[in-house]
Amino acid sequence: MSRKSSFNQEIIIKEDKSGPVDTKTPGRKRCPVAHQNILQATSKLLNEIGFSNLTIEGVAAHAGVGKTTIYRHWPNKASLVMDAFLAETAPQFPYPDTGSVIRDIREQMKLVIKVLNSPNGKTVATLIGASQTDKELAEAFRTRFLAVRRTESKAILKKGIERNEIPSNIDADVLLDTLYAPLYFRLLIKHAPLTEIFVDQLVNLITTGLNRTNLST
Amino acid sequence: MSRKSSFNQEIIIKEDKSGPVDTKTPGRKRCPVAHQNILQATSKLLNEIGFSNLTIEGVAAHAGVGKTTIYRHWPNKASLVMDAFLAETAPQFPYPDTGSVIRDIREQMKLVIKVLNSPNGKTVATLIGASQTDKELAEAFRTRFLAVRRTESKAILKKGIERNEIPSNIDADVLLDTLYAPLYFRLLIKHAPLTEIFVDQLVNLITTGLNRTNLST
Amino acid sequence: MSRKSSFNQEIIIKEDKSGPVDTKTPGRKRCPVAHQNILQATSKLLNEIGFSNLTIEGVAAHAGVGKTTIYRHWPNKASLVMDAFLAETAPQFPYPDTGSVIRDIREQMKLVIKVLNSPNGKTVATLIGASQTDKELAEAFRTRFLAVRRTESKAILKKGIERNEIPSNIDADVLLDTLYAPLYFRLLIKHAPLTEIFVDQLVNLITTGLNRTNLST
Amino acid sequence: MSRKSSFNQEIIIKEDKSGPVDTKTPGRKRCPVAHQNILQATSKLLNEIGFSNLTIEGVAAHAGVGKTTIYRHWPNKASLVMDAFLAETAPQFPYPDTGSVIRDIREQMKLVIKVLNSPNGKTVATLIGASQTDKELAEAFRTRFLAVRRTESKAILKKGIERNEIPSNIDADVLLDTLYAPLYFRLLIKHAPLTEIFVDQLVNLITTGLNRTNLST
DNA sequence: ACCTAAGCGAGACGGTACGTCAGGTCTTTCG
């Protein structure tokens, strides 16, 4: 793993694993204070001025750090922002346990839109936006943000199948895309608001299906 | 309407509305050749180097045109790109008429993924990406791309309701988001491929609903 | 002559010589005010902080000008400084006319050391210093500073030969090097001061010669 | 004398004065190999890429040494280069003994131009150049290079006075400047070549004097 | 047939941020 090649680990660890290897790492250690300062300054600026107005020079100034130090830790702006974002947003979407898996999902989706409607939502949107241009950022978003959430979601779906609330022959990714993509789509396009009612309509539609939807919305 | 304020009309027409008004427009007329050259150069560069590497200076050079001429016609890069994109992509998503509205939709969605899997799909993605940063571009995307398609789609849904294939109490925007958002989500995130099978699974799920999906996928 | 290749002409002339050729130079003209402001700011900074502490960014800031404008006019720091230096120092070493050529030279040399002992002298020294590294600067120094002075000096020597004050078989460059090099050497090395007495000693030595120097110093 | 304040001594010796004292110098001894490697790497790089392209980092890399080690031995680039230069160039300008002091000087001057025309001459030039900016380097050049040579030269002049070849009332520094400055001037300005003929012309002029030069050049 | 207002290609202008380089200092680990 070359020094700057990846930002898929928040801290680049000089791998030392395995046995009595020499594991020598001469030279001064990276200052964790600088690292933290940079992440915090980035988070702050992200929320204040947004991704596209955020500059490396600005972060350096706010963090009291040389530009080079930033470039030593992250290969580009996007990866820096990704780390800052995840450090702040990681553990925000827990599934409740209401007894009904469908209801658990519905409630968790309402949690999701709460975050997406907050400043963090704007950051998610700009990160997805920047991903269209930046392959590494896109990869980081998939593996460090989306995949983590999908793993949790799939556990819930498994529970739903065990309880016979969800058919066992369903493709989990298809179902999750159908449930969550509309939320992100409205986040990104802003053609309609992200409301709890929308979540209800969505879940009703998907549970009932068009063929049987002759009831309430 | 100030000269540069909007790019929601492909050609900014000096309004000469009707009647015996003086309608004076002294001076040389805008050269339509330059306009076309600029759009074509933009399309070419978009496909070759992508939205974010595209610069106004580059377009000017390729079109054999002064930068000023571009700024006289469009207020910014995003609007220029939007025009170039729509000029090339506008009429690509017709609904067939198979007798069944559900089947019409399914087939049209397969058309959509064909476009999204082409170079034009990349451009759509970068435009949505850039919209996260650029409000005017976002607005243009909603009104000039999405709204146009939604209008068509709603006409189809209306036909479906009249034919009793679709429940009348459904919210059209919710349904259309549920159908199409997963396509755009996969386009943007690339966590899974955009295949015809995916379209089939998606339509099946939405028509049947989770409660009744004990059949094939 | 490419746009940036040379700084041996203070103003880069778009050559148009010869006949009724079209000689078109499209585009906005270079702003002479900016040019002058830059030169003046450079002169000022040169005298205040010296050549090696002078930065392009500093000049730009002082001149109220973008860095790019400087780079558009001069290829590098050295050439800029050369221009600024010559604009300020050009006409400073006139030969008097005392009736005796030897005395004319002696007096002019005293003028030279006056300049070399002033802040301008420091600039001369740093320019010669920087020339050791920068070929273009060296060439500019030779042709735009030294050669100009040598031309004048040779005219004086010719007059001296006509008046039989100076032997006709002398090599002008050798004589001029012998007279002036010691001044520049002391300027550069600072091992001894540049005084009028030194000039007198020097001229006495060279006129009388070692073989006959049994008189005063 | 603080550890790093001066580079006027080639090797900073940890004094271990006299007697059977324990002379404790705790810790690891300075590695003389490192010292030599650094000087050699510096000399090599000086001749290859010149003074101004030479970097401390480059020297460290070539010598297989940490930057800190270099800074522990020398306070800055100029002093390092000075040491490297003198280590290689020190004993190169001996005066011959031909019987005539004037002839001794003339021959030694021809030796000098030989060195000045070699790669070492380029280094001398860049050192004088860099001295214009760097006071410590200038001082080092005066005391460690020039003064050494002047001492020898003055001994020769004294011999010349004793032999009545040179007038006793001459100022040695003035004479030496008159003799040698033209050589260095041509080295630095390159407006004319450094040839043996030039040396002859120069010595002839200074010995004979303008008033009597109606003979050979 | 002439004005005159606007469009045109070209390119200079004041800026901002980029990503890199080298400087000289500080810190860690090993010998």
Add this chain to the structure above:
DNA sequence: CGAAAGACCTGACGTACCGTCTCGCTTAGGT
């Protein structure tokens, strides 16, 4: 404790584009 490796902050570099502003044309109504 010295030497190596290398992270640290600083400051300037030269470049790329930005969006605006002249330049010296050309074009085409309106009088």
